[in-house]
Amino acid sequence: MYMAMRTFSTMLILLAMSEAATVYQTLYIDKIYPYRISGKPVMAANYSSPGPLIEAYEGDILIIRVINRLNVSTTLHWHGMYQIGTPDMDGAVGATQCPIPAGREFTYTFKAEPAGTAWYHGHWLEQYTDGLYGPIIIRRQVEPNWEFYDKEELLMVTDWYNEPAHSKLSSWYLSTANPDGIEPLPNAIVVNGKFTQSLFIPVSGASRIRFRVINGASLSMYTFSIDGLPLHIIELDQTATVPYSVSSFVINVAQRVSFYIDLSELNPIYSQSGSSPTNSIFIRFQAMTEMYPVDILNYNLPYYTQRYAYPTFFNSLYLAILSLDSNNSTPKYQPRDVNSMSQMASLPSDNNMLAARPFNLTNYIVPNPTHYLNLVVKFAVDSTGINRGYMNDVTYTFTGNYTKVRPNVFQGIKPETKEPLLQQMVNRPKTLGLPSPRVQAGSSLPTIQSDGYGHYLVPYQAVVDIFLNNTDNGEHPFHLHGADFWIIATSNYPQAENLYQQAYLKRDVVSVAANGWAKIRFIADNPGAWMFHCHIEWHMAAGLILTFVIAPNQLLAQGYTIFNTQYDLCRGV
Ligand SMILES: [Cu+2]
Incomplete structure (x- = not known):
């Protein structure tokens, strides 16, 4: 009812x-x-x-x-x-x-x-x-760049783990047995549910194909390419772009990249009269092994029991097969014999591809910031000997943090049924106790404040610049809920800030380089409680999360009500 x-x-x-x-x-x-x-x-x-x-x-x-x-x-x-x-x-x-x-x-x-x-x-x-x-x-009713392709394919890549994530991997990862915070390492790469060399994409007579690539992994970022073909990027996350041609691109966790290929551009060496004739070519997901904290091929997983013995070894190169004659035969050349494509554009130097230009710049206005937030990202061992992730010295736990906002609300109830922040915004706004922005050293703009437990109050319609300062030696993909954001610049591409004024690229995941930084901007026009976190699943579990409490007054003014089905979930019924 x-x-x-x-x-x-x-x-x-x-x-x-x-x-x-x-x-x-x-x-x-x-x-x-x-x-x-x-x-x-x-x-x-x-x-x-x-x-x-x-x-x-x-x-x-x-x-x-x-x-x-x-x-x-x-x-x-x-x-x-x-x-x-x-x-x-x-x-x-x-x-x-x-x-x-x-x-x-x-x-x-x-x-x-x-x-x-x-x-x-x-x-x-x-x-x-x-x-x-x-x-x-x-x-979209009229899809940007629709004229460049006749067929669509979707590739969803993920890490495969032989062990259950929560009961086995996470419990080891966040334990005193792992003070260095070594992330659980995947046992294989899977695309569309298939292991390497078992996924065939027949072209089925089409010569121009759009691919949508989704990185659904928990840890790995990949360099993607298709042998002998330029990739014409037309969408990054959910921003349509002017075609942007590359030989390969990097896709970090939770990011999406759409591109089209045109088989008339295939390197002629692969044609029947060329030096390397073949009826199919490799689609490559190369896991960026430098992001793994150890030598993944020679590392003995300390938690590994071989209870679920499949597959038995990790290969950082995943190969799918684009079948040109649709007969699903494997390529006639070896994966290592990739021919250089000198005529093609090279790999973009910044992983977020900020040089790709938004397709529709009509009414594309990037407002000036009204507020500022500096976030320092780090990992450190806590007082109990567990390696955790911190933003501005706060690590987020699902048992601790919301009770700090509203102490003793549901004491004694299971952690997962603690009152969600959004319900607190609606039902107990006065007890949120979140400090308002104020001007402080480091910025002429008012700085967004937190309660010390990872909850940041953002006023309605604020335009917030976030400076993500990554002091960790790993690259982190940060995701914002409830809005997307402009990427102003990154440590890999600081020139972007001046080059693309009024036309910064919008994404909902920004890849922040190891020991690097990213500057992003979002508008707080959607009242609610919105998470902002690293999308590496292990780092979320390690506490690399904060929540923006956006415009609680506006939420009340809108008369927003939460329905009983939500309260029923919290009662566990
Ligand atoms: Cu991370």
Whole structure:
């Protein structure tokens, strides 16, 4: 009853905003065992990992019923969706909701915006590491660059782990046995649910193909390329770009890259009259092994039990096969015999590809900042001997931090049913106790303040510049919920700030270089509790998270109410 009311009333509100279609999807969350030799349970949506493609047009209303058939609680986050006006539909445990208890269900209702390639994934107990993720495509009525391709393909890459993420890997990672904070290392790379050299993409007669690449990994970033072909990038995260041609690109965790290929541009050595004739070519995901904290091929995983003995070794190079004659034969050349493509553009020097230009610059206004926030990222061993991640010396735990905002609210109740920040904003705004921005040394703009527990109050319509200062020797992909942001510049490309004024590239994940920095800007026009975190799943577990409490007064002024289905989740019923 409550669910029906909630869905119906949200739908009315959203439908009033546009002449939208409604797209229904039911997702059963359950364990599967997709690999014959591996006994590892994989968490799946509709008995598939990746889960089913969710597809809609921009402005449509998505109504997604999530039925939890696991024996643990779960939640889904709709990565890249703005959730304007639906802040309780974001799926982020602690910030916007309590998780869906085992055996229960919850219906997410939200508007399909912005357009572009997005994805969904578990946002609780490292469940997406174990397979709980899938693609989302939000189409535009007139797709930018549509004239350059005749066919679409989707490649969703992820790390495969032989061991269950939460019970085995995370518990080792965040233990005194691992004071150096060595991340659990993947045992393989998987694309579209398939291991290396087993994924074939037939061209099926098309010569111009658009690929959407989604990095759904928990740790790894990849260099992507296709042998003998230039890649013409047309979308980064959910920003359509003017075609930007490269020979390869880097994609960090949670980022999305769309490009098209044109087979008429294939290096002639691969043609039947060329020096290396072949009916198929390799698509390459090269894991950037320098990001692993140890020599991954020669490192003995201390937690490894070989309980789930498949696969047995890690190969940093994943090969899929683009079948030119659609007969799914393997290439006639060896993977190591890549021919140099001197005529092609080289690898962009900055991993975020800031030189790619937004497709539509009409009404593309980048406002000047009104507020500032400096965030120092570091890892350090805490007083209990565990290596944790810190932003401005605060590490975020799912048991500790929200109770600090509202002490003793639900004392004695399981950590996961502690009152989400969004509910506190609505029901107990006066007790949030978050300090307002103030001018302090280091910036002429007012600086966003925190309560000392990772909660930052941001006024309505503030334009916030965040300076992410990464003191760690690893590269980190930072993601903002509830909005995307302009990337002003990075330590790899400081010139971008002056080169692209008024036209900075918008993304929702910024890759921050090891011992480097990134400067990003977002507008706080979507009241709610929005997480900002490193998207490496292990680093989230290690506490590299904060939450922006955006415009609580505006949320109340809008008369925002939270429906009973949300409170039911927190009561665990
Ligand atoms: Cu990280």
